[in-house]
Amino acid sequence: MxxxxxxxxxxxxxxxxxxxxxxxxxxxxxxxxxxxxxxxxGQQLTTLDRIAHEKFVSDEIGxxxxxxxxxxxxxxxxxxxxxxxxxxxxxxxxxxxxxxxxAAEMTGAAAExxxxxxxxxxxxxxxxxxxxxxxxxxxxxxxxxxxDGYDEPYDVLLDDFEPGMKxxxxxxVFDDLKAELVPLIAEIGSVDGDDAFMAxxxxxxxQHAYSLEIIRxxxxxxxxxxxxxxxxxxxxxxxxxxxxxxxxxxxxxxxSIFTAMHECGHGLYEHGVSPALERTPLCHGVSLALHESQxxxxxxxxxxxxEFWNHFYPSFQETFSEAVGEVDQxxxxxxxxxVKPSYIRVDADKATYNLHxxxxxxxxxxxxxxxxxxxxxxxxxxxxxxxxxxxPVPTDTLGVLQDVHWSGGGxxxxxxxxxxNIVSVQIWEKVLSExxxxxxxxxxxxxxxxxxxxxxxxxxxxxxxxPQETLERVVGTPRIDAAPYVRYLKDKLxxxxxx
Amino acid sequence: MxxxxxxxxxxxxxxxxxxxxxxxxxxxxxxxxxxxxxxxxGQQLTTLDRIAHEKFVSDEIGxxxxxxxxxxxxxxxxxxxxxxxxxxxxxxxxxxxxxxxxAAEMTGAAAExxxxxxxxxxxxxxxxxxxxxxxxxxxxxxxxxxxDGYDEPYDVLLDDFEPGMKxxxxxxVFDDLKAELVPLIAEIGSVDGDDAFMAxxxxxxxQHAYSLEIIRxxxxxxxxxxxxxxxxxxxxxxxxxxxxxxxxxxxxxxxSIFTAMHECGHGLYEHGVSPALERTPLCHGVSLALHESQxxxxxxxxxxxxEFWNHFYPSFQETFSEAVGEVDQxxxxxxxxxVKPSYIRVDADKATYNLHxxxxxxxxxxxxxxxxxxxxxxxxxxxxxxxxxxxPVPTDTLGVLQDVHWSGGGxxxxxxxxxxNIVSVQIWEKVLSExxxxxxxxxxxxxxxxxxxxxxxxxxxxxxxxPQETLERVVGTPRIDAAPYVRYLKDKLxxxxxx
Numbered sequence: 001m002x003x004x005x006x007x008x009x010x011x012x013x014x015x016x017x018x019x020x021x022x023x024x025x026x027x028x029x030x031x032x033x034x035x036x037x038x039x040x041x042g043q044q045l046t047t048l049d050r051i052a053h054e055k056f057v058s059d060e061i062g063x064x065x066x067x068x069x070x071x072x073x074x075x076x077x078x079x080x081x082x083x084x085x086x087x088x089x090x091x092x093x094x095x096x097x098x099x100x101x102x103a104a105e106m107t108g109a110a111a112e113x114x115x116x117x118x119x120x121x122x123x124x125x126x127x128x129x130x131x132x133x134x135x136x137x138x139x140x141x142x143x144x145x146x147x148d149g150y151d152e153p154y155d156v157l158l159d160d161f162e163p164g165m166k167x168x169x170x171x172x173v174f175d176d177l178k179a180e181l182v183p184l185i186a187e188i189g190s191v192d193g194d195d196a197f198m199a200x201x202x203x204x205x206x207q208h209a210y211s212l213e214i215i216r217x218x219x220x221x222x223x224x225x226x227x228x229x230x231x232x233x234x235x236x237x238x239x240x241x242x243x244x245x246x247x248x249x250x251x252x253x254x255x256s257i258f259t260a261m262h263e264c265g266h267g268l269y270e271h272g273v274s275p276a277l278e279r280t281p282l283c284h285g286v287s288l289a290l291h292e293s294q295x296x297x298x299x300x301x302x303x304x305x306x307e308f309w310n311h312f313y314p315s316f317q318e319t320f321s322e323a324v325g326e327v328d329q330x331x332x333x334x335x336x337x338x339v340k341p342s343y344i345r346v347d348a349d350k351a352t353y354n355l356h357x358x359x360x361x362x363x364x365x366x367x368x369x370x371x372x373x374x375x376x377x378x379x380x381x382x383x384x385x386x387x388x389x390x391x392p393v394p395t396d397t398l399g400v401l402q403d404v405h406w407s408g409g410g411x412x413x414x415x416x417x418x419x420x421n422i423v424s425v426q427i428w429e430k431v432l433s434e435x436x437x438x439x440x441x442x443x444x445x446x447x448x449x450x451x452x453x454x455x456x457x458x459x460x461x462x463x464x465x466x467p468q469e470t471l472e473r474v475v476g477t478p479r480i481d482a483a484p485y486v487r488y489l490k491d492k493l494x495x496x497x498x499x
Numbered sequence: 500m501x502x503x504x505x506x507x508x509x510x511x512x513x514x515x516x517x518x519x520x521x522x523x524x525x526x527x528x529x530x531x532x533x534x535x536x537x538x539x540x541g542q543q544l545t546t547l548d549r550i551a552h553e554k555f556v557s558d559e560i561g562x563x564x565x566x567x568x569x570x571x572x573x574x575x576x577x578x579x580x581x582x583x584x585x586x587x588x589x590x591x592x593x594x595x596x597x598x599x600x601x602a603a604e605m606t607g608a609a610a611e612x613x614x615x616x617x618x619x620x621x622x623x624x625x626x627x628x629x630x631x632x633x634x635x636x637x638x639x640x641x642x643x644x645x646x647d648g649y650d651e652p653y654d655v656l657l658d659d660f661e662p663g664m665k666x667x668x669x670x671x672v673f674d675d676l677k678a679e680l681v682p683l684i685a686e687i688g689s690v691d692g693d694d695a696f697m698a699x700x701x702x703x704x705x706q707h708a709y710s711l712e713i714i715r716x717x718x719x720x721x722x723x724x725x726x727x728x729x730x731x732x733x734x735x736x737x738x739x740x741x742x743x744x745x746x747x748x749x750x751x752x753x754x755s756i757f758t759a760m761h762e763c764g765h766g767l768y769e770h771g772v773s774p775a776l777e778r779t780p781l782c783h784g785v786s787l788a789l790h791e792s793q794x795x796x797x798x799x800x801x802x803x804x805x806e807f808w809n810h811f812y813p814s815f816q817e818t819f820s821e822a823v824g825e826v827d828q829x830x831x832x833x834x835x836x837x838v839k840p841s842y843i844r845v846d847a848d849k850a851t852y853n854l855h856x857x858x859x860x861x862x863x864x865x866x867x868x869x870x871x872x873x874x875x876x877x878x879x880x881x882x883x884x885x886x887x888x889x890x891p892v893p894t895d896t897l898g899v900l901q902d903v904h905w906s907g908g909g910x911x912x913x914x915x916x917x918x919x920n921i922v923s924v925q926i927w928e929k930v931l932s933e934x935x936x937x938x939x940x941x942x943x944x945x946x947x948x949x950x951x952x953x954x955x956x957x958x959x960x961x962x963x964x965x966p967q968e969t970l971e972r973v974v975g976t977p978r979i980d981a982a983p984y985v986r987y988l989k990d991k992l993x994x995x996x997x998x
Contacts (some may be wrong), residue, residue: 017546020539025520028527036723037741039520043778044737047516224535238543243535247819279542 018052083464117407136214211260235266265298272459292420307442341397517551582963616906653890656911710759717910734765764797771958791919
């Protein structure tokens with residue numbers, strides 16, 4: 001039995017090595033590769049992905065898992081061994097259900113649709129994109145048919161990003177959230193302020209140095225991590241001790257400070273996974289929502305807090321004196337916490353952001369429930385957008401065409417962004433109940449105790465448990481609950497609006 | 500038949516993707532990776548290497564090659580198709596002969612010996628290294644036994660780096676070379692000059708900018724290449740359009756200028772391989788000697804020529820005015836072409852360098868002929884070193900322990916360095932006979948025609964032919980011949996000594 005388990009572990013380590021190599025090759029492609037390298041790199045990524053997939057869906061893995069079923073029962077549920085067998089079985093069963101031809105067709109369609117989408121967005125031409133979208137939806141329907149035992153078709157899509165999460169649960173969470181947020185935003189979204197100073201100038205070198213200064217305080221360290229430049233910031237890793245964060249700088253925009261904190265949150269999560277799980281499929285954050293809870297934790301709950309800026313503002317003001325030399329801390333604090341409806345999701349503030357997501361989540365469900373005609377999607381988008389955010393959508397480029405996700409068949413992904421916001425505050429309430437003096441620590445520029453708590457309770461677990469089990473271990477309930485998040489937003493934004 | 504060939508090509512492309520990914524992961528490890536990533540990266544490299552090897556030595560590849568034997572006969576020998584089948588058959592036959600256990604044992608022994616060697620070198624303690632060296636030699640003997648049909652055991656070792664080359668041939672070349680070089684160096688190696696200015700200061704940023712300035716003239720371009728920092732400079736690539744050069748800078752050393760030219764030569768070779776060979780095992784320089792001929796061509800024949808500096812010296816002097824503001828071009832030219840016996844191979848000038856190699860080549864042959872006792876190696880090293888270079892070796896650290904190669908079982912590698920020098924001048928004589936005004940072009944800072952000639956005659960061929968066939972296509976003879984190189988050195992150094 002010991003031997004069989006070792007054999008499974010060896011095979012999974014090999015597959016993991018391939019997947020992490022793939023992640024590193026992708027990082028390199030985005031951050032370092034000369035442009036000419038694109039076509040060959042694309043082939044390399046495809047090859048490594050195919051080999052990893054073939055090895056994972058092999059009969060040998062299936063037989064090993066079957067042979068280990070009895071052994072698994074004897075093991076402690078919480079042990080690394082039991083978790084590895086259990087999680088791998090789930091992954092393996094899912095992966096075996098999708099025929100290689102369908103997977104290849106989806107990959108091909110996504111690649112083709114990407115360029116059409118980009119052109120459609122540029123030209124504000126939804127009709128151009130429509131056939132691609134229809135194909136993506138059709139392929140995803142066939143994908144859904146590979147599975148059974150779901151309550152609604154959309155459950156299958158959600159499961160790829162948030163394993164075990166049901167559409168009905170997410171719907172309930174978003175309903176709660178929307179009911180509270182729409183009136184709140186209508187009220188405070190109209191409070192204006194003079195934020196003209198936010199246009200800079202913010203010298204790019206200083207942005208980089210300051211970003212590093214902040215994330216080093218959070219726990220980032222060059223012995224296990226890098227921070228580089230890219231067009232679309234992301235975090236990747238080749239192992240727990242090799243974390244790659246990326247960011248971008250613009251002279252007229254100080255968002256980079258928050259981008260660095262955001263990506264650092266992702267990176268600290270990956271870095272904090274138990275060393276015992278290295279080179280296993282458990283060596284990863286457990287779901288997109290949990291991952292996003294950590295990027296939002298460090299970016300928003302910490303990085304946009306009053307206490308954080310009580311500590312940093314003097315040196316920030318000195319560093320960026322041309323932009324904020326004459327701007328007092330309160331004015332800066334309000335500017336970075338401003339709530340103001342806008343069209344583009346990725347530029348939205350942290351409150352209205354959730355309504356952008358809610359809109360997409362509703363439309364996705366209706367698409368797969370078959371209750372909406374794809375031709376009507378722009379009209380339906382625009383109608384709801386104005387209802388939720390109070391501003392009319394001028395073009396499809398600023399509306400239904402803005403995001404890349406659907407062109408690649410990425411349905412079910414969007415909700416995890418908002419779930420991340422929600423979970424981040426569930427966790428924050430829990431931490432704060434145990435470590436009530438964290439805000440004072442932030443004022444001293446100390447973040448080590450928060451990092452330690454998150455690492456020991458959440459990061460260390462990796463993918464040992466389901467997201468629900470993980471959440472339960474961290475905050476005491478398996479349920480994602482919007483209430484703490486709504487309380488947090490109301491408290492924070494209400495105070496700003498009233499002041 | 501067409502189908503069978505396509506199947507072979509597909510399988511080889513997959514293996515090539517793995518190997519190039521490996522090369523990129525190695526580059527990243529050396530240039531970009533945070534130090535903590537080491538252990539996991541080592542595993543990733545091992546995994547990718549093992550998968551590539553397993554796929555390559557598979558029965559399926561063997562059967563495809565067998566099935567294509569008739570087809571190959573019908574094809575034009577020079578065609579890409581025939582070359583692919585022919586070269587792959589040779590590689591496959593070789594790879595199949597070495598048992599996986601022996602290969603693994605060699606890899607393990609090399610890893611272990613590396614650290615012992617490093618300590619032995621540091622402590623000047625040959626006795627410490629001796630058992631590791633004995634083991635490396637023993638394993639290499641077993642490796643040699645996997646093969647047959649050789650004239651001398653050393654042929655097998657040489658073949659790994661210089662396919663098809665016989666020890667007897669190399670011996671003849673080195674005998675010619677040594678007979679000429681020993682007296683020449685005894686004569687001119689005693690000519691001293693005031694080179695104190697070579698200690699700088701050479702500002703590091705300016706070294707980088709100037710290195711780029713030069714290699715851009717050679718053909719380097721950011722659209723397909725990068726130049727980064729590392730401890731031990733090298734060139735790597737992930738494809739013909741993705742070339743990675745590395746270099747290093749020291750404030751008191753201007754060697755970087757030549758390092759950049761050297762690595763650029765390697766890079767231009769890889770970049771110039773025919774696009775039709777991309778993602779095949781033919782997409783690579785054909786041998787170490789041919790590769791080294793290109794790094795030496797650009798570094799020494801071009802980069803240390805009078806004409807090159809006639810063009811560059813004014814801007815060089817301006818850029819590095821603190822070091823050479825008062826140094827006239829002739830004095831600088833003499834300093835960078837100075838011949839002076841010294842102990843360490845990698846720091847040696849281009850003339851004495853060959854005697855360092857000759858010494859190693861002789862000792863390696865005797866080790867595998869069994870005519871030398873490894874215990875006596877330091878004494879034998881020291882005796883010959885003084886005979887060839889005229890200076891006594893003070894310590895083993897500066898003698899037999901200086902190079903890493905033997906600890907890793909890298910016997911047969913050293914001679915290719917000098918063969919590269921020799922071949923570079925064979926090619927140079929040929930180019931010059933066809934393009935006699937190249938030196939005038941260099942004076943104008945123009946190197947495009949040389950690059951084009953080398954690309955169209957040599958680079959484009961990749962590994963389609965054996966090194967001997969390749970050399971024949973480029974210079975008209977398959978034989979490596981020391982005479983042109985000796986003429987070149989005598990002309991150039993004689994002029995300097997006489998002046």
